[in-house]
Amino acid sequence: MVVTVNKIIPFSTVDGPGNRTAIFLQGCNMNCLYCHNPETRGKCVHCGTCINSCPTGALSFEGQKVVYNSTKCIHCDRCINVCPHDSSPKTLDMTPEQVWQKVENQIPFIRGITVSGGECTLYPEFLTELFTLAQAHGLSTLIDSNGTLDFEQYPDLLAVTDGVMLDIKAGNSEEHKRVTGWDNSLVLKNARFLASKAKLYEVRTVVSPGLFDAEQTIIQTGDMLSGFLSLRPIRYKLISYRPIGVRQQYKDTLKIPAREQMEYYARLLAAKGFKDIIII
Structure with missing residues (x-):
């Protein structure tokens, strides 16, 4: 089993709890207008x-x-x-075992691994094999996903996954489709399912004023997930859009939110029982 790997970061403190090795797989099925790593979207x-x-x-x-x-x-x-194809010439085709060989060098210094992308759940069998190796060596396993894999249909993967970091791009289906090219019904289903199984580690929403109704998205998501907080605390990460790394055609058309607006959204979530709220 071979997938295309964009890069492996040996030590990361921003891709889950503790020091982690972050693996970025190549290829994505969404077309987010604000994508901050578009070079992971396509294949060379x-x-x-x-x-x-x-x-x-x-x-x-x-x-x-x-x-x-x-x-x-x-x-x-x-x-x-x-690159005109949202790709990179620096990718490598690797098996789960080959990726693991890169990871195991860091074992004394990391708490776990996080696999991201692109969209890493395009390769669920690869994730299952890699996570099985990681857990056998005492490492925790996290998935960074856009929520387009029906996790309920992959119990073997979920069994070796300690948590999912899930993007909720927009609460309204039509807005979500305009921002990403996808309806959000499966994303919201996954949020509820993962939360009910205590597998939802983090929810993230990127905010760009005027792109979609961020306030309604945050209120809706908070209401949807607040009842599951007693099963497992869920981190909510509010991400301010920044024109760094984005495709040129969107760089000057999207807006950066004010800090005060982001703090207002954080207060909305706190009122719904969320304790771990991060603004970046």
């Missing part, structure tokens, strides 16, 4: 656009494929900034 088609942008010659053509030489790379990201 070996068009070669990136080659001339590389200042160190780390990219070249061999046959009909773009080849990446990591020893020459200075990580300037010019290649992903010019």
Whole structure:
């Protein structure tokens, strides 16, 4: 079983509790207008656009494929900034065992692993195998997801998953479809199901004024999940949109929320019983 891996961050303190290894898989089924890592969305088609942008010659053509030489790379990201396919020439195809070999070097220094993307739940069997290896070595396992996998249909994956970090992009279905290209019915079903099984670690909403009704989304999500807080505390992360890393066509059209507005949303959640609320 092989998936395309965008990158592996050995030590991360922002992808779940404690120090963790974060694995980013390539490919996403949503098209979020504010996507902050669009280079993880598509697969490389070996068009070669990136080659001339590389200042160190780390990219070249061999046959009909773009080849990446990591020893020459200075990580300037010019290649992903010019890619017309929301991809990266620096990805690797890896099995769960190969990813685990990268993870186990950090075992004395990490609490667990988090797999993100792209959208990592496009590869549920891969996650199940990787998480089984991680839990056998005492590491916790988290999924960072947009909620488009019906988790109820994957009990084997859920059994080896300690928690899910779930994006709720918009509470209204039509707004969600406009922001992401997807209806949100499965996302909301997953939120309720995961919370009922004490598997919902974190909910996140990115706020950009005028893009969708953030206040109604936060109120609706808070009402939906407040009854499950006694089973497991659920962190709510309120994320301010920032024009960093986003695609150029959206950079100047989306707005940054005021800090006061984000604090108001946090108070709404606190009134519904949420204790762990983070504004970033």
